[in-house]
Amino acid sequence: MRKRLFFWELAGFLLTSAVGSLLHFVYEWRGGSLAAAVISAVNESTWEHMKLLFVPIFLFSVVQACVLGKDYPNFLAVRAVSILVGLLLIPVLYYTYTGVWGQMRDWANIAVFFLAALGAFLLDFYLLRRNRLSAPWQQVLGLIVLWALAFCFVWCTFRPPHIALWRDPLTGTYGI
Template sequence: MDTKCWTIAGMIFTLILGTLLHFTYTWSSGNPLVAIFSAVNESTWEHLKLLFTPMFLFAVLEYFAYGSELPNFIPVKFLSILLGMFTIVATFYTYTGIVGQNYLWADIGTFILGVIVSYLFSYIMLQTDYFTSSIAFLAGLIGLLLLLICFFVFTFNPPQLPLFQDPISLTYGI
C-alpha cells in the first residue's frame, strides 16, 4: 500500500475512532485508564485527544508497515499531530470569538478540518527530505512522548486555564 492509501486510511480511522473516543469515557463508567485516551469532559483540551489518540495509534501502525524506512517519519508525524491540534484550537476559538457561541456542527467541522490538515501535511512532507536529520528524529520522538505525558497528567491534574475548563460544568479534568 502506498502513502496515499495509508493517508486515506488514516483519515478514516482517525475520524471514526476520534468520534467514538468522545463517548468511551462515559461508556466505561469513568474508567481512569480509558480517561487517559478519551475525552472526559467538554473542554477544548480533552477534545484534542480525539485527534491525538487515533493519529498516534495509526502512526505506530504506519511506522511498522513502512515508516521505519523513512528518516523523516517520526518528526513529520509529530508535526502533523501538532498542526492538527493547532488547527482545531485556532478554528474553534476564532469562530466562537466571532459568533459568540459554539455550534455542534461547527465543532464537528473543526475536528474534521484538523484531521484533514494533519494527514495532508503528513502526506506532503513524507514525500520530501525535510526533517531527516537525527536531531529532527530525536525532537519528534521527544515531542510525541511529551504529548503523551501531557495528556496523561492534564487528564487528572489540568492547569486552571480556559483551554482545560469544561464550558458546561466549569470544572477541570475528571
Template sequence: MGKRLRNWETGGFFWTVLAGTALHFLYDWTGGAVWAAVISAVNESVWEHMKLLLVPVFLFTLVQQAALGRQYPNLPAARAVSLLAALAFLPAAYYAYTGALGVHALWADILLFVLAAALLFALDCRLLRRGTFDAGWQQAAGLLALWALVFVFAWCTFRPPDFPLWQDPARAFS
C-alpha cells in the same frame, strides 16, 4: 511509492475521524474508568477534544512506522510537526468561531475535528514525500515530541490547569 503513502495517509485520516469519534464516548461507556480517562475525553473542554485527535494519530503512527518506517525514515518528525499543527489549529479555530459568532455549535466542532485531521494528514503526506526533517536528531526530537504529547495530555486530564482551554464549558454555564 506515492500511491502507497497516499493510501496510508487516507486510511490514517479515516481511522482518526472514526476512532476519535468513538473516544468521545468511551469514558462514559466505561462508567468513568481511569484507563479510559487517559485516552478519551472526560469532559467537553477544548483540551479533551484535542486528545481525540492525538490518541488515534499516535496509535496510527506506531502501526505506520512499523509498516513504512524504512521507506519513510522521516515519519516520526514529520508526524510530530503535522500533529502539532493540527493540535494548534483546533483551539485557534474553535476560539475564533465562537468569539466571532458568539455562539457554540456542535456541527462546527465536528467540522473542525474533521478539518484538523485532514490538515494533519495532508501536511504529513507532503512532508513525507519531500523527505523533510530527515536528520537523525530531528527523528529523535519527533519521537520525543510524540511521547511527550501523550504524557502531557494524560497528565493534564488528571491535573488540568485553571485556564479556559482545560475548562468544561458545559459546567461553566450550569
C-alpha cells in the same frame, strides 16, 4: 510508492476521524473508568477534544512507523510536526468560530475536528513525500515530542491547569 503513501494517509485520516469520534463517548460509556479517561475525553474542554485527535493518530503512527519507517526515514519528525499542527488547528478554529458567532455549535465542533485531522494528514503527506525533516536529530526530537504529548494528555486529564483551554464550557469544571 507515492500511491501507497496516499492510501496510508487516507486510512489514517479515516481511522482518526472514526476512532476520535467514538472516543468522545467512551469515558461516559465506561462509567467514568480511569482507564477510559487516559484515552478518551472526560469533559467538553478544548484540551480533551485535542486528545480525541492525538490518541488515534499516535496509535496509528506506531503501526505506520513499523510498515513505512524504512521507506520514510523522516517519519517521526514529520509526524510530530503534523500532529502539532493538527492539535493547534483545534483551538484556533474553535475559538475563532465561537468568537465570531458568540456561541458553540455541535456541528461546527465536529467540522473543526475533521478539519484538524485532515490538516494533519495533508501536511504529513506533503512533508513525507518531499523528504523534509530527515536529519537523525530531528527523528529523535520527533520521538521525544510525540511521547511528551502522550504524557501531557494523560497528565492534564488528571491534573489540568486552571486556564481556559482545560475548562469545560458546559460545566465550568477542569479535568475529571
